[in-house]
Structure formats: structure tokens, C-alpha cells
Amino acid sequence: MPRTGRIARRTFLVGSALVGGGLAFGIWRYLTPGPNPLKAGLKAGQAALTPYVLIAPGGITVIAPRAAMGQGAQSALALLLAEEMDLDWDRVAVAHGPPSATYYNGAVLAEGLPFAPTDRSTQAELAREAGDVLAKFLGLQITGGSSSIPDGFDKMRRAGAAARAVMLQAAAARSGQPLEALRTGASAVILPGGGRIPYTALIAEAAGIDPPADPPLKPRGDWRLIGREVPRKGMVARSTGTELYGIDMVLPGMAYATVRRAPQLGAGVDRIDMTRARAARGVRKVVEIPGGFAVIADNTWRAFQAADLVEVTWAPAAYPATTEAMFAEVAGSFTADRRDSRFTDVGDVDAMLRQDVPGEARGKEGGGQEGAVQQGELIAAEYRAPYLAHAPMEPMNATAWLKDGHLTIWAGCQVPLYAASAAAKAAGVPPEAVTLHVLPMGGSFGRRLEDDFIAQAAQVARAVPGVPVKMTWSREEDMTHDFCRPLGMARGRGRVARGKVVAMDLAIAAPSTTASQMGRLGLPSVGPDTAIVAGAWDQPFAIPARRVTGYRVPEMAPVSSWRSVGASLNGFFHEGVMAELIHAAGADPLAERLRLVDDDASRRVLEAVGELSAWGRADLPKGWGRGLAFTLSFGVPVAEVVDVEATAAGIALRRVYIAANLGVVVDPRNVEAQMTGGAIWGLGHAMGAEITFDGGAIEQGNFDSYPFLRINQCPVFHTRALEMGDRVHGIGEPCVPPAAPALAAAIFAATGKRLRQMPFSKEVDFA
Amino acid sequence: MRLIVNGTTHEVDAEDRMPLLWVLRDILGLHGTKYGCGIAQCGACTVWLGGEAVRSCQTALGDVDQPVTTIEGLGAPGALHAVQQAWVTHQVAQCGYCQSGQIMQAAALLAATPAPTDSEIDDAMQGNLCRCGTYPRIRAAIHAAAAKLKEG
Known part of the structure; x- marks a missing residue:
């Protein structure tokens, strides 16, 4: 790996708190296990063996305290516990459980560290451990960053093993048999004679037994659930319309509300007249809330209708009013005073990129394209990526009930403790007077890392004390009030010589998602934001002269984490420039990456995608083109090959091959689904989606103006998940970043057109 | 009304x-x-x-x-329609939010076209958006449901 800079002289962001500051709280608290949040809510006859196992006469519930938003993490976490506890998988129930600091996520901060995933130095490992400590101090119960499995892999298995040990002790006490003579299987303790005591019959004995702190775990060879094709939880509910999402919440006497806020994000109301809305059928109340107004009615549709009758003038936005002006701000940010990071600076890049250094050029593309300046063997290109909306299929919603000074909320949420605290503030009640029930989500993709809509529901509930109220956003409100994936630009330069890539200089400018998010939480942000350069600075390619510089663009519109975060832009930027360099060198895209790669798992992933796609051996039909890209993000190296066909109707996506290394594949069918789904996410947005601003407002309001890949555009997939190395990784995000550059490379191969800005529909048509 | x-x-x-x-x-x-x-x-x-x-x-x-x-x-958890059963078997759903609509559309397709080709599936299903990207399994599940319904 390239040297990653001088950590001692840098501060850096991890959740915007300094690791050093976090450590000062004292190591003793870190070593003390968190209290068991299940104890408070136990009903008669139930036992909470650990914070993760609730056992009742009717069955066993595994607490998988991460949000269910389609990524399959809850089921996989429960599977890990069920493996060690020897549960009968078909009869295991899974629940999110109550929000609690006990359920902190110790892995989520790792991606924000200025250490490449491939960096296993003592310094890097200490920083990761410090991230875990800090997450515990912050009580950071959060679902995101593809971290549920890395965080839960040991935690859930240990919880299962500890619960199993309690069951064994309870059965020994009950049966009078020695512990060593007992075995477990299918949610029961098995006695020497073959008799069985179901776990659910041991509740009384178990209640008095403390679980062991560090129980032994099964050797891998004994796994019977992990890595097997077991049924994912929730499939029947999600195939019968019986899953209860936040938007489906119903309470007796419930009112239905919607809100409208200033389309100029963060602005407020200038003038408002609610008279007509108040007179509309079914309307109970129309009230101002911070930044807008709420309509409370007797059904959602009447609330939507009445909201259209409110006459309102909004204040102007505090940021540039148009996309053009915003991109001008980005373009003007490649300056010394906005330089945010240079984590990678290998070799003498400046010397290598001087005009007068002799070199050799081969196989250069035709010139004349906008953005491309060719200077002999030097390559220079400018890349762009737009703002993007999360737009999960289920629009933002939350149900809130303020009754006798207590606020109860039901909502989909990735940050339940932060959300509960925001809701308390919004409703004017103390934090301990809030109960938040986290419900399954119809997608999220990072959107519900924000708690704006939950605070709003609390504000609405405050207007009708004693009445439960479900607040639902219209799709238009959802899309125009997103915290977008930031826009960004990259300027890449490089040199090729003797058929090889010898120098690459990538400058990236984008607003900081971390600073924007932390600002909303009222937390300071110090030091560089790795998200600005993630997926670029940390790539495992030993180009002799190599530099990645991040520039921080002022915030402008608020921005947030969008599936794969910084790598969603930078995978495209890095691999786009890489593709141009390899092409200029006249080298083979796979062979040249294999020559440069300096990480074993990454090499194997590249080789695997080569095998899968029969790279170099496939006889593509006329008019077809094949592209390859690679991104290492969230610790997962991913290589994707895309085959397209240039048809009369436009570019058609035909086949996609994906290889990734996860360390351990916990749930293979879900892993495949995340690999294909991640690639579709990357492809679908690269093809046609962008969020643009005019008058300070987002111009796209619905899926007609914010298109996404449809089934008739969907290619055929071939995937391979590798299990190399000693670390377990998550797969929700890493397959997103290489999809766009692989598609761009395929389109270049098919048509000769080099795409340097997303969405590609600006320059090519898709079938 | x-x-x-x-x-x-x-x-x-x-x-x-x-x-x-x-x-x-x-x-x-x-x-x-x-x-x-x-x-x-x-x-x-x-x-x-x-x-x-x-x-x-x-x-x-x-x-x-x-x-x-x-x-x-169409069907209930204890009494799945053939299309729902295929959805469960193929583990189609991710978040699941769009799947009620996908399933109703697919069941209507199979009622009219008992053995649809990929292209007929694409034509019938392209109005149903899935942002999780479950399309490959939707195709597979529709073929499986078609085979099942043919058996009777």
C-alpha cells in the first residue's frame, strides 16, 4: 500500500469527535457491558438471557438491533446468534428491540478513518479499536456503512453462545445431569438418554443464571447455518402485504397528517394563508411548524389535498439557486484554501507530470471531446457527478402520540437514539419521556440516517395532544426535501509509458457529507473528511507516482450519506481516469490492473471476475462493448464487468459479472441479492438520474423526472463472493461504486464515446 | 358508494x-x-x-x-397464491415495499399469458419500479410460478 500520510500531525473525523477525546472518558466504562435493555419490558414468564435473546413460553425472539430496510442485515444477524445457540431457524422470531446504547455499533466509524481497509498496521488497528470505544461512549446505535455484519459477527455469535451456556446450566440443574453430558440442538437441550428439554421450558431456571462473558465459539467446520442457503426472515410477510412498515401504522382514533416545508431547503415561511385549507373536508387542523406547515385530517389523501390549498410564499434559499451556480462553486474549489486532505502522495507526481519528461504514448483515443486535453502521453480529464436523491419506495413518515407528557413514536429509522432525542426536543418533553418503536422500512439507502421527519411528526403530535397522528409525506415532498448525495467534480491527470500507467493525479472537490450531518446534530467537525476521497485515495494500485487530493466545497444544499457515500462518486472518478490511462497505454484493462494491484484479496477478486466473464476469451457479438471497473470500499474489493449492446433504440445492458471478497459469507442468497441490487443501484442512477436545483428548489419531484432502471433494462447477472482473509465485511454498499465506471467503459468500448459526467443519459440514449 | x-x-x-x-x-x-x-x-x-x-x-x-x-x-401467509409461493421460494423481496404491486402485476400477467417469455415479462412488469433491484429474481419467480400453475 502507498504511504497514507502522517497521522501524528493530523486530526481526523470519526463521527466528528476526536478519538483522543473519546478515550479520555475512561477505559473502565468501555469494559463494562451495557445494561440489558430487555429487562425493563419483560412480561411474566419471559427471560432475557442476554440483550439479544428474549425467551418466552411461546417461542424465542432474537433481537437484531439494526434497521430492516431491505439489506437483510436483521436476518443475517439473527442467523449468527441462532448458529451458536443451536436454534431451530424456522421457529426463530426476529425483532429490532428497544433503542439502547447497549446496541452500539462498534464498526461503523472505521470507514471514516484515514486508513485504507488494506492497512493492517498497528496504528490503523489501534484507530479501529478506538472507533469501537468511541462508538460505545457515544451510544452509537446506527445502521449504516455496511457495518452491521462486521460489528455483529462476533457479538451475535457470542450472545448466542452465552445464551446456550445458560440453557445448558439450567438444564443441568433441572435434570441433575452433569453439564458435560448435555448437548443442544433445534432450540432444546438434549439429555444423555436422548430426551429433550425445549429452551422455552427452562425460563424459570434460566432467569437466575448469569451468562458467561466470553463463551467459546464453534469452529467454522461445525457451522450449520452460517454460509448455508437458509430462508431469509420476512419473506412471507413481504410477499403477502402483511409486513407492517411505518406507513402502515394504525392506532385507535388516529389522525392523518402531511407536511410541506420550504422547497428552498432550510428556508422558512414568508407569508401564509391557511383559510381555505382549514375549510376543506376532513381537515382537523392546519398549523405552522418550523420551516413550513402541517395539515391534520381524517385521512392522508384529504391532508394532501388540503395542503395544496394553503397559500404560502417561501423565503429564499441560503445557497446558490441553480445547479449551474453550484457546479461553478465546485469548479472554483480546487484551491489551496479549500484543500481538505491528501492521504495518498506517492512518488514525485509533479515531476512525472511535467511536459518535458519524455514518455511514450500508444493507442490514444480520438481527441476533440469536451473536457479532454491530450498532451502527448499526458492525459487530463474532468469528471462530474450530480446530486442524487435516496427516494426509497416508502416515502418518509412517522406516527407520533403525545399523551400525558409522554411521546411515543413509530417509524423507520437508522439512528433511533438520535431520533428519539430530536423528537423529545421537538415535542418539548424530556428525553426519558420518549419511546421510539423502530419499524421495517420500504428502503432507505441512507435516507433514514436523518431524523428530520421524526422530529416533524413530534411537532405535529404537539398540535393535537392526546391524539395519535400518522404523518406521511407525499412523494414530491420526499424527493424535494431529501438530504442529497453531494455533487462533485474530479480532475484527473496521468502519464503512461511503455504500455504502462506510471502516474496518476486525482483532485476531487465535493461538499462534506460528514460535516453537513454533524452540523445538524449540533456536533463540531474537525479535520479532513475521508468521504470526500473515499473509494479513490485508498485503492490498492501501486502506480509509481500517485496522488489523491480532496477539496472541500462549501455545504450549499444539505447533504448526507447515500448508499456507498463518497465512493459513489469517487469510484466513477478514479476508475474513469484509470480507464483512460489504461486505454492511452494500450494495455488490457484487466491485465494492467492485475499488474498494479498490491493487495491479495483485490487481486483474487479481479482474477475471479476475469474467470466469470471469460475476459479476453469471450467472443462478443458485433455492436457489443465490455467494460471493467474495480473499487475497494467498506473493506470490500469489488470488480464488475458490464457488457452492453449498442442497438437502434440505444444502449442496452446485457450482462454484468461481479466478484467481491467479504471474508465470510453469512447468508449467500442475501449476499447475491445485495451484489446485484448494489450494482443495479449504481447502474440505474448513472444511466439517468440527477437532482438539479432552480430557484433554490429541487426540480425533480417524482419518478417521472427521476428515472431508475426498470426490469426491461435489467441485465443478466453472474456473481461470485469470495471468502479470503481474517475479517468479515458487509455487502450493502460496496457493489455500487464500480457499476457506473464499468458501464462507462463498456459504452466506450461499444461506441467510442468517453463518458465523464453522470447521468450518462446527457450524452447517450438507453434502450 | x-x-x-x-x-x-x-x-x-x-x-x-x-x-x-x-x-x-x-x-x-x-x-x-x-x-x-x-x-x-x-x-x-x-x-x-x-x-x-x-x-x-x-x-x-x-x-x-x-x-x-x-x-x-390474492393469498395469505397460510394460503399463498402460486405467485406468492414463488416469491417466497426465490426470496425475491429485499425491503419488500414494492412487492405487493409486483405480485399483483405478475399474477395478472400469468392469468393472461400462462407461459410468458422474458420479453413478455419485461413488457408487463416495466411499470413496476423496484429500487432495491430485485428484478433478476422477479423474472425467475415468474417463470417458476408459470411452471407451477401449468402443473395445476
Whole structure:
């Protein structure tokens, strides 16, 4: 790996708190296990063996305290516990459980560290451990960053093993048999004679037994659930319309509300007249809330209708009013005073990129394209990526009930403790007077890392004390009030010589998602934001002269984490420039990456995608083109090959091959689904989606103006998940970043057109 | 206004122009049919009017002149329709939010075209958006359901 800079002289962001500051709280608290949040809510006859196992006469519930938003993490976490506890998988129930600091996520901060995933130095490992400590101090119960499995892999298995040990002790006490003579299987303790005591019959004995702190775990060879094709939880509910999402919440006497806020994000109301809305059928109340107004009615549709009758003038936005002006701000940010990071600076890049250094050029593309300046063997290109909306299929919603000074909320949420605290503030009640029930989500993709809509529901509930109220956003409100994936630009330069890539200089400018998010939480942000350069600075390619510089663009519109975060832009930027360099060198895209790669798992992933796609051996039909890209993000190296066909109707996506290394594949069918789904996410947005601003407002309001890949555009997939190395990784995000550059490379191969800005529909048509 | 939904007759007091989607969800309490876009762009609200798959967000209550079938009327957790069974077997769903609409659309396709080709599947299903990207498994599940229905 390239040297990653001088950590001692840098501060850096991890959740915007300094690791050093976090450590000062004292190591003793870190070593003390968190209290068991299940104890408070136990009903008669139930036992909470650990914070993760609730056992009742009717069955066993595994607490998988991460949000269910389609990524399959809850089921996989429960599977890990069920493996060690020897549960009968078909009869295991899974629940999110109550929000609690006990359920902190110790892995989520790792991606924000200025250490490449491939960096296993003592310094890097200490920083990761410090991230875990800090997450515990912050009580950071959060679902995101593809971290549920890395965080839960040991935690859930240990919880299962500890619960199993309690069951064994309870059965020994009950049966009078020695512990060593007992075995477990299918949610029961098995006695020497073959008799069985179901776990659910041991509740009384178990209640008095403390679980062991560090129980032994099964050797891998004994796994019977992990890595097997077991049924994912929730499939029947999600195939019968019986899953209860936040938007489906119903309470007796419930009112239905919607809100409208200033389309100029963060602005407020200038003038408002609610008279007509108040007179509309079914309307109970129309009230101002911070930044807008709420309509409370007797059904959602009447609330939507009445909201259209409110006459309102909004204040102007505090940021540039148009996309053009915003991109001008980005373009003007490649300056010394906005330089945010240079984590990678290998070799003498400046010397290598001087005009007068002799070199050799081969196989250069035709010139004349906008953005491309060719200077002999030097390559220079400018890349762009737009703002993007999360737009999960289920629009933002939350149900809130303020009754006798207590606020109860039901909502989909990735940050339940932060959300509960925001809701308390919004409703004017103390934090301990809030109960938040986290419900399954119809997608999220990072959107519900924000708690704006939950605070709003609390504000609405405050207007009708004693009445439960479900607040639902219209799709238009959802899309125009997103915290977008930031826009960004990259300027890449490089040199090729003797058929090889010898120098690459990538400058990236984008607003900081971390600073924007932390600002909303009222937390300071110090030091560089790795998200600005993630997926670029940390790539495992030993180009002799190599530099990645991040520039921080002022915030402008608020921005947030969008599936794969910084790598969603930078995978495209890095691999786009890489593709141009390899092409200029006249080298083979796979062979040249294999020559440069300096990480074993990454090499194997590249080789695997080569095998899968029969790279170099496939006889593509006329008019077809094949592209390859690679991104290492969230610790997962991913290589994707895309085959397209240039048809009369436009570019058609035909086949996609994906290889990734996860360390351990916990749930293979879900892993495949995340690999294909991640690639579709990357492809679908690269093809046609962008969020643009005019008058300070987002111009796209619905899926007609914010298109996404449809089934008739969907290619055929071939995937391979590798299990190399000693670390377990998550797969929700890493397959997103290489999809766009692989598609761009395929389109270049098919048509000769080099795409340097997303969405590609600006320059090519898709079938 | 009289409405037959999943074989049950309801008297509904609502505006003629109220979309069937919201009548189902907020008045009749049938939440399996989902709100995704409100402008017939995503298909999450797909139900059957008679035997035809329609977008309930664009079907005014006053225009409902045939019995309505929703996902709850197609099958239930203990009694899955062949399409639902194929969805479960193939583990189609990710977040699952769009799947009620996908399944209603797919079941209507199979009623009209018992053995659809990939291209017929693509034609019939392209109005149903899935942002999780479950399309490859939707194709596979429709083929499997078609085979199952053919067996009887």
C-alpha cells in the first residue's frame, strides 16, 4: 500500500469527535457491558438471557438491533446468534428491540478513518479499536456503512453462545445431569438418554443464571447455518402485504397528517394563508411548524389535498439557486484554501507530470471531446457527478402520540437514539419521556440516517395532544426535501509509458457529507473528511507516482450519506481516469490492473471476475462493448464487468459479472441479492438520474423526472463472493461504486464515446 | 358508494375523486397496497379491477365499477397464491415495499399469458419500479410460478 500520510500531525473525523477525546472518558466504562435493555419490558414468564435473546413460553425472539430496510442485515444477524445457540431457524422470531446504547455499533466509524481497509498496521488497528470505544461512549446505535455484519459477527455469535451456556446450566440443574453430558440442538437441550428439554421450558431456571462473558465459539467446520442457503426472515410477510412498515401504522382514533416545508431547503415561511385549507373536508387542523406547515385530517389523501390549498410564499434559499451556480462553486474549489486532505502522495507526481519528461504514448483515443486535453502521453480529464436523491419506495413518515407528557413514536429509522432525542426536543418533553418503536422500512439507502421527519411528526403530535397522528409525506415532498448525495467534480491527470500507467493525479472537490450531518446534530467537525476521497485515495494500485487530493466545497444544499457515500462518486472518478490511462497505454484493462494491484484479496477478486466473464476469451457479438471497473470500499474489493449492446433504440445492458471478497459469507442468497441490487443501484442512477436545483428548489419531484432502471433494462447477472482473509465485511454498499465506471467503459468500448459526467443519459440514449 | 373488495362489500362515504389507493388504505384498513408515487409511475399500488391490473392511485373511487382484488385477496401467509409461493421460494423481496404491486402485476400477467417469455415479462412488469433491484429474481419467480400453475 502507498504511504497514507502522517497521522501524528493530523486530526481526523470519526463521527466528528476526536478519538483522543473519546478515550479520555475512561477505559473502565468501555469494559463494562451495557445494561440489558430487555429487562425493563419483560412480561411474566419471559427471560432475557442476554440483550439479544428474549425467551418466552411461546417461542424465542432474537433481537437484531439494526434497521430492516431491505439489506437483510436483521436476518443475517439473527442467523449468527441462532448458529451458536443451536436454534431451530424456522421457529426463530426476529425483532429490532428497544433503542439502547447497549446496541452500539462498534464498526461503523472505521470507514471514516484515514486508513485504507488494506492497512493492517498497528496504528490503523489501534484507530479501529478506538472507533469501537468511541462508538460505545457515544451510544452509537446506527445502521449504516455496511457495518452491521462486521460489528455483529462476533457479538451475535457470542450472545448466542452465552445464551446456550445458560440453557445448558439450567438444564443441568433441572435434570441433575452433569453439564458435560448435555448437548443442544433445534432450540432444546438434549439429555444423555436422548430426551429433550425445549429452551422455552427452562425460563424459570434460566432467569437466575448469569451468562458467561466470553463463551467459546464453534469452529467454522461445525457451522450449520452460517454460509448455508437458509430462508431469509420476512419473506412471507413481504410477499403477502402483511409486513407492517411505518406507513402502515394504525392506532385507535388516529389522525392523518402531511407536511410541506420550504422547497428552498432550510428556508422558512414568508407569508401564509391557511383559510381555505382549514375549510376543506376532513381537515382537523392546519398549523405552522418550523420551516413550513402541517395539515391534520381524517385521512392522508384529504391532508394532501388540503395542503395544496394553503397559500404560502417561501423565503429564499441560503445557497446558490441553480445547479449551474453550484457546479461553478465546485469548479472554483480546487484551491489551496479549500484543500481538505491528501492521504495518498506517492512518488514525485509533479515531476512525472511535467511536459518535458519524455514518455511514450500508444493507442490514444480520438481527441476533440469536451473536457479532454491530450498532451502527448499526458492525459487530463474532468469528471462530474450530480446530486442524487435516496427516494426509497416508502416515502418518509412517522406516527407520533403525545399523551400525558409522554411521546411515543413509530417509524423507520437508522439512528433511533438520535431520533428519539430530536423528537423529545421537538415535542418539548424530556428525553426519558420518549419511546421510539423502530419499524421495517420500504428502503432507505441512507435516507433514514436523518431524523428530520421524526422530529416533524413530534411537532405535529404537539398540535393535537392526546391524539395519535400518522404523518406521511407525499412523494414530491420526499424527493424535494431529501438530504442529497453531494455533487462533485474530479480532475484527473496521468502519464503512461511503455504500455504502462506510471502516474496518476486525482483532485476531487465535493461538499462534506460528514460535516453537513454533524452540523445538524449540533456536533463540531474537525479535520479532513475521508468521504470526500473515499473509494479513490485508498485503492490498492501501486502506480509509481500517485496522488489523491480532496477539496472541500462549501455545504450549499444539505447533504448526507447515500448508499456507498463518497465512493459513489469517487469510484466513477478514479476508475474513469484509470480507464483512460489504461486505454492511452494500450494495455488490457484487466491485465494492467492485475499488474498494479498490491493487495491479495483485490487481486483474487479481479482474477475471479476475469474467470466469470471469460475476459479476453469471450467472443462478443458485433455492436457489443465490455467494460471493467474495480473499487475497494467498506473493506470490500469489488470488480464488475458490464457488457452492453449498442442497438437502434440505444444502449442496452446485457450482462454484468461481479466478484467481491467479504471474508465470510453469512447468508449467500442475501449476499447475491445485495451484489446485484448494489450494482443495479449504481447502474440505474448513472444511466439517468440527477437532482438539479432552480430557484433554490429541487426540480425533480417524482419518478417521472427521476428515472431508475426498470426490469426491461435489467441485465443478466453472474456473481461470485469470495471468502479470503481474517475479517468479515458487509455487502450493502460496496457493489455500487464500480457499476457506473464499468458501464462507462463498456459504452466506450461499444461506441467510442468517453463518458465523464453522470447521468450518462446527457450524452447517450438507453434502450 | 358501494365497493366490493376481496369478496366483501363495503359502503364507503368518500369523494368520488378520492383515489382507490387511499380508500383501501385509510378507510378500509387494507395496507398491503402501497403508496409510492401517486402518479402511476411506480406500480406499488397495483390492484385488480375485475381481472385487470390497475394503478389504484390513479383509479378514482367513482370509477370503480368492478370488484377489487388486493394483495390480501390474492393469498395469505397460510394460503399463498402460486405467485406468492414463488416469491417466497426465490426470496425475491429485499425491503419488500414494492412487492405487493409486483405480485399483483405478475399474477395478472400469468392469468393472461400462462407461459410468458422474458420479453413478455419485461413488457408487463416495466411499470413496476423496484429500487432495491430485485428484478433478476422477479423474472425467475415468474417463470417458476408459470411452471407451477401449468402443473395445476
